[in-house]
Amino acid sequence: MSVDIAANLKRVRDEINSACLRAGRDPRSVTLIAVSKTHPADIVLQAIAANAMHLGENRVEEAETKIPLVKQAIPKPVTWHMIGHLQSRKAKDAAALFDVIHSVDTLKLGEKLSRHMEELGRTIDIMMEINVSGEVNKYGIAAHDWQTNAETRLALFDSARQFARLPGIRLVGLMTMAPIVNDMQETRPVFASLAQLRDALQLEIGSALPQLSMGMTDDYPVAIEEGATLVRIGRAIFGARTTQ
Numbered sequence: 001m002s003v004d005i006a007a008n009l010k011r012v013r014d015e016i017n018s019a020c021l022r023a024g025r026d027p028r029s030v031t032l033i034a035v036s037k038t039h040p041a042d043i044v045l046q047a048i049a050a051n052a053m054h055l056g057e058n059r060v061e062e063a064e065t066k067i068p069l070v071k072q073a074i075p076k077p078v079t080w081h082m083i084g085h086l087q088s089r090k091a092k093d094a095a096a097l098f099d100v101i102h103s104v105d106t107l108k109l110g111e112k113l114s115r116h117m118e119e120l121g122r123t124i125d126i127m128m129e130i131n132v133s134g135e136v137n138k139y140g141i142a143a144h145d146w147q148t149n150a151e152t153r154l155a156l157f158d159s160a161r162q163f164a165r166l167p168g169i170r171l172v173g174l175m176t177m178a179p180i181v182n183d184m185q186e187t188r189p190v191f192a193s194l195a196q197l198r199d200a201l202q203l204e205i206g207s208a209l210p211q212l213s214m215g216m217t218d219d220y221p222v223a224i225e226e227g228a229t230l231v232r233i234g235r236a237i238f239g240a241r242t243t244q
């Protein structure tokens with residue numbers, strides 16, 4: 001069964017435009033990340049041919065073989081986003097491979113990335129991954145009660161301040177994953193909470209956090225209505241995954 005990636009991308013882009021229209025937002029304020037995890041380089045190239053300029057991967061090992069293959073095959077540069085859980089011991093490899101890391105969830109990881117980026121003489125954009133839903137099986141800095149619990153709030157403010165101070169990494173925003181639900185409207189409070197937390201953190205650290213990475217195949221229209229600037233979409237573009 002073949003998947004028409006160009007047609008799927010068009011459908012997703014149309015849906016993004018509609019969500020922006022509903023929310024009174026400029027469609028150019030939303031970046032589509034095509035999540036190519038589990039799919040081989042030749043499939044990624046099909047997406048790039050259909051003008052996908054941002055690609056997302058969730059495993060360093062997989063990206064290590066795929067990204068160089070894709071880079072060899074195309075003249076135009078694309079932006080690579082690391083969206084999956086990143087162990088500190090893989091920080092060095094991730095720093096060399098990716099342009100943006102969405103899933104920074106410990107200070108230790110931030111510090112390692114900072115050190116490796118300094119060695120590479122570059123700066124990388126990072127986001128703090130936030131566990132807004134409070135699900136125990138989710139990665140991310142704990143934040144489900146940040147609006148009511150001062151301790152949680154102070155810990156988050158403190159983390160943001162520390163990330164913002166590290167050289168070689170640039171804290172540009174927050175990332176979250178919503179719970180899996182039947183009706184995408186149920187995800188709205190999670191996305192709204194992340195947007196409010198971003199506003200609070202901006203005030204606290206005194207610098208802009210423009211990016212909100214939220215929204216996947218099952219919920220991105222709602223995420224956009226709540227302010228997403230980066231949507232991470234796999235299945236709606238590449239079809240169902242057979243692994244993972």
Ligand SMILES: *Cc1c(COP(=O)(O)O)cnc(C)c1O
Pocket residue numbers: 035037058083084177216217218232233234235236
């Ligand atoms: C796989 C993945 C996505 C994309 O999921 P789909 O449901 O296929 O759109 C988004 N974000 C993260 C962190 C992922 O691991």
